[in-house]
Structure formats: structure tokens, C-alpha cells
Amino acid sequence: MTDTLRRTTLTAVTGLGLCLTLLPAGQAFAQSPTTRVPCNDIPALKAAINQANTSGGRITLASRCTYTLTAPDNADDGLPEITGNVALTGRDTTIRRAPNATQDFRVLHVVSGGTLTLNSLRISGGSLADDNGGGVANEDGTLNLNRTTVRGNHAEMGGGLYNTGGKLNLDRSTVERNTTDAWGAGVFNTGEGTMKMTGGSLRDNRALNNGGGLENISGTAYLHHVSVRGNTALEGGGIRQTLGATLRLKSTEVRDNIAVSGGGMSNNGSTATLVRSLVTRNTAITTGGGIINEADGQVTLTDSRVVRNRPDNCVPQGTIAGCSDPAGRTVPPAAKLPPATDTKALR
Template sequence: MSRRHLPAVLGLLAGALTAVPAQAAHAAAVTVPCSVPELVAAINAANASPGPDTLRLAHKCTYRLTAPDPGRPGTGLPEIRGEVSIEGRGATILRDKEAPRFRILFVTGTGHLTLDRTTIKGGFAVDCPFFEQDLPGIVCGGGISNTGTMKVTRSRFVGNTSESKVFAQGGAIDNPGTGSVSETEVTGNHVVYSGSATEGGAAGAAIANDGPMTVTRSRLTGNVATVTADTGSFAFGAAIISFAPTTVESTIISKNRSYAPGGFARAAVSNGIPLPGRLTVTGGAITDNTSDSPHGNAQGGGIANNALMTVSKVRISGNRAVAERGTARGGGVRVGPFGTLDLTDSHISGNTVTAPKGTAQGGGIDNPNGGTLTAKRNKVLHNTAEAKEGTAQGGGLYLAGGDSGLGTTALEENTVTHNRAGDGGGIFKASGGLTLNGDVIRDNEPNDCSPAGAVPGCAG
């Protein structure tokens, strides 16, 4: 989250990629024995080298860090200041459970890190180098904080944490620089707001992006964003939060959770990029994620978009927005008041909004506050809005114009079938503009469209 992005972040709370330089052919290669002092010495030597350097770690070694780097107490290894490639060869770099809290790696603005076949484990961020002067109290990047250039391939980030009493982001990876992540697993990481003030936040349990970034052919699974109960705070982007241009391709995003009792829980994939930046998600799947906010607001189980976003050929299934005695919206996809979403050739199926004694709207897709949704050739199937002793509307799609009344939804050649709600099993239109063009809306319960006559071209 760069300084220029802070207003957008606050706005989100209230309401393509630059190429990574290729490794030079003449890079020096050093084999690092299975020893933390040897690894520290190798990084220091690489930083002092005028050219690129390659560090080959000992095969499947565990480098167990027991103390932070003296030069930067918030980080375990020396900061990356030069052009350094780490070939892990299956090695693990971890913070010992008995050690003080610190992240594993920090890449400075002049640094170029390439990380391959390495596990980064157990990092615990206590600061945010990019913000430490202007925005004290923000904590970021439990595994890696990158303010330079970072390329991660075939690696794993496991059990890293970012925790703050002000604002925490990037449980595993925080990227205010230029970054890419490919063929990498990011699992079991946490981002935590532990303060007591109102409207704190925890964002991006797996990845928080504030600089251009791509994520390709990776897995973001089982990551958790949490906030202190009943502070009205925001837990969002349990898998990834984008505050800058982001591209996600052929990636599995599954079983992540945003949890905010009495606050705001937002989706596994959350977008608040300032204009004109865009989040693009192509291929892959967003499945079995949960946004849970008892007596609060759960806004999007799979995707929550409040900026420019394109989603194409993605399976969005089995996601949940849950808010007992609260408001749950957008089990699969939610479009916020400033959101513009182009959704094409995707499957939105088996998603659920559940709000016992509350309000549940938009089991599959929700556009309730004046956003803009264009949806073409999608399958919206078997989604559910349910609220025992409450209100449940729009099993497939819920639409309202918001305070401005200007929200619009344009549907073209979509199939909206076998969805279920208390009313408007297929589509519930409260207000706003809605157009249909060759869509199939049928076999929804208890009706296809509601209120009667509100959806032109749909019999009800």
C-alpha cells in the first residue's frame, strides 16, 4: 500500500505487469552449506557484489532462524539490496518458534530477488519498512516484504503472520514493489488486526499487492484474515487484496476465510485499486471460501470488487457469505458502490448467502449499492439465499441502485437456473437498471424474477 494509495484504502474500508529482469548469464553461483551463518554471509556477499549472484541452498536443508538480522530487527535475514537469486533446491527457511517475532525476507528498493523452490515458513511481521516513517503502526509481509523487484517460482509460503493494532496486511507476501508469483503454494497464513479502535483492518492473509503484480498457476489456500470482535473493523482479501494493478491467471483460490464479528468480512479476492488500475482474474477457480461476520456485514464470499475488475473463465463455486443476525451479500461475487465488473464465460455455482434472523441477498451475484456489472455467457446455477426468520432475496442475482439509484446490470446470454431464495429465486431487482439479452432464466425457486414486472423479459 503505497502512500498515494492510502486514500483508496480508507475508501475501501468505508465503503501490465512490469517485466522482471532476466538473470544475467554471467551470474556468480555460490553453494551455501546447511548453516544459517553461511546463508547470512552469502547474502551479505551478494549484496556487496556489483553484478547478479546465485545462491544455491543445501538440498532440502532447513535454515532455522533464531534471531533477527542486527541491521533490521524486523527481518530475519539481511535485506536484499542487490540482484540475488536463491535456488532453494527444496530447502526451507523458517523462524524458530522460540525466536522473537520477525519476517523472513525484505527486498529494498534497489533489490532484485529471484526465489525458486524454497519454503518460507513461520515469519511474523512486526513492522512495515515501506511505511515506517509516514504511517507508524502498520505491519506488513510476514514472509516477504518487497519494495524492489521480486520473482517467486515453485515455492511455498506456510504459516506466516502479519499482526497489528493499527492495520495489518500481507500475511505471507506484501508487495509495494514489482512482483510475480508463479507455480507457488501460499497456505495457512494469517493477517490479524488485534487493536481495540474502530475501523481497523486486516487485509491479504496470503498476498497484499500495492505495486504491479502477477500471480500465475499458483494455489492460495487456507489463509485467514481476522479482526477484533465488535470494533466495526474490516477483514478482507483472505487470499489476495489488490491496491495496485494485479493479474491472476490459472490459480486456485480455496478455503480462505475472512472473519469479522460485528464488523465487515469481505471476500477471499478483494479489489480496491485506485483508477485507472484493474484487477484481472483469468482461468482457475475461486472455491469454498468464507466471509463470516456474526451480527455484522459479510460482503462477498469469493469476490468483492469496488474498483475496475475483469473476470473470465473462472469457476466461482461453493463460496459463502454468512452473517447471523446481520447482513450477508454476494455468496459468489459482490460488486461495491464504486465497482465496475466485467464477468464473462464463468461458472457461478453452489454459492450461498446465509443470515439467520438477518438479511441475505445475492446467493450467486450481488450488485446492491450502485455498481456496474456486465455479465456475458456465464452459468449462474444452484446458488442460494437463505435467512431463517429473516429476509432472503435473489438466489442467483440481487440488484439495487444504491443511494444514487444509478447501479446498472447488463446481462447477455447467461443461464440463470436452479437457484433458490425466499423471493426472487433467479433475480431480485430492488432498483437500478437491468437489461437482458438472450438470457435463459428458468427453474428457480420460488420464482424466476421478483418483484413481478420488475425485470423486463422475465415472466416472474
């Protein structure tokens, strides 16, 4: 009986070993290791990121905790650069640059080939007067935000988020109250980068130059069920895009934004498609209260409305089919708008 059990056990172990051998590299153990970082233990957080850069892994932060960065880890970044596959998860958890920090630095930085996933976090307080991406910068990497808020950051360009040549994915996330000295107070997307945003909002961001909520230069941006609201800029209070950029809005509302021109949106030499979306109650000091379309740009409205903007809806006249009357006397078909609860849930 004992010999039979031994032979059975040996057979099972051998079979398991064979199965693990046949699995592709990295799949023998499907789950990455998880590292738990105590509340506001910055050295432990940096060590966990360095480890995850090397071997991959998930980092769990303490719930309802604020991790405060008082000095940069390197020249411009509060935490180590993301070079590997790193996931940070919290619950009502904040990572911030200290309000009294004496040096300028952003919070996080993804470099080429790196992937960073942020789950249920707040990123705030980053400041870079002479560089880009006050909250998080993504350079040719991948940046994923899930139920995450990027709030109160500042930079020369991309006050909240800066994405150049990489992939930026936002799911039910909020980018708010960020500022910039130049372009893209909320998000700056450029260098043929791709931005995809589902749910959430770009709101109350302020650019001294262009693109209050979003500045899209030679990039591609998809916004689905997003609220673009309360942003301000010199041009393109809500959204500005130029240099062959591509924008698609679906079930999205652009509302209550302010600019000198292009209160809701400024489209310059680029392509914008609005599907079941609304551009309303935006204000321009000069012209293009709703949308200004310049330099052979193309804007297509599908079941969308551009109405009740000041001092006009779309300019120049005749460049946007379905929105040819800047006085707003022609009203296109009604749009299906995002439920108000989507935005309120994130406040």
C-alpha cells in the first residue's frame, strides 16, 4: 500500500513538473508578487517601485493615507522612473508633492518601454515650471488610470498629464484643477501619442496659453462619456488640437468652458468627429464660442448639437455642416448626453 502511494505521488509530481516546463516563460506563476507599503513610508515605496521595475509586480498602498514627497528621487521626479511593469493600488489614497517642498518635481514619470497602472489613487501637488507633466509624464510608455484623480498639479506643458508618443488610458478618472504656463493644463497629448478616456471628466483646469482641458498636437484622442467642463485657456478653453491631430467625441459634453477664441473647442488643421455629443454654454471673448475651425480643419457632427454658446456657435460660417449659423438659429438633432451622475460620482 505504501509503495503504491509513493508511486502515485511521484507520478503526480513529475506530471506537475512537466506541465510547468511546458508553460511559456513567465506563466508558470500567473500572478505577480504583491508588495504592501505602510502609510507614508516613502523609502519603502521607492524600494517597491525599484523592485517592480526589475521583476514586475503589484504595489498596494495603505487605504485613506497620504504619501507625501518632500524631495525628488532624481532630477525631476518625486518617485523612481517607471521602466518596467508597475501597478500602484490604493483606496482613497493620495500621493503628493509636499506643499512646502523647496524643489520642483513631478510625482511620477514613465519612460520608454515602461508601463504604469494607477488604481483608485489621487496624484496631486506636482510642480515643474520648466518641464512637462506636473502630475505624471509618459514618454513612449503606457500609462493607465483607473478611478484615479489627478488634481492640483502645475507644469510648463501638461499640468496634470503629459503624454508624448505613448499610450494614455483613463477609465472613470478625473483630471481637475491643474494649471500650465503654456499648453494643456489638464492633459497634453502629442508626438503621435494615443489618449483613450472612458467616463470621468476634464474639469476646472486653467492654461495661460492653449488647451484648458486637453491640448492635442499631432496625436489621437478618443473621449467616450466624458464631461469637459469649466476649463479656461487663451484658445480652446475645453479642447484645442492642431498639426494633423485626430479627435473623436462620443456621448460627451463640452460645457461651460471659457477662452479668448474657441470657448468649447479649437480645431486647427485637424480632424474632429462628434457623435451624440453636446457643445453648449461655452464662452469666447472674441469668436468661436462653441467651436472655431481653422486652417482647413474638418469637424463632423453626427447626432450632435452645438448650441447656446456665446457670442456664437461655430465659426467660420459654413465650415461645419449642421452648425452654419453662428447666431444659433439652426438647431441640429438632439444628442444623447452622459448622465449627470457620472460626473457627480467622481467629486
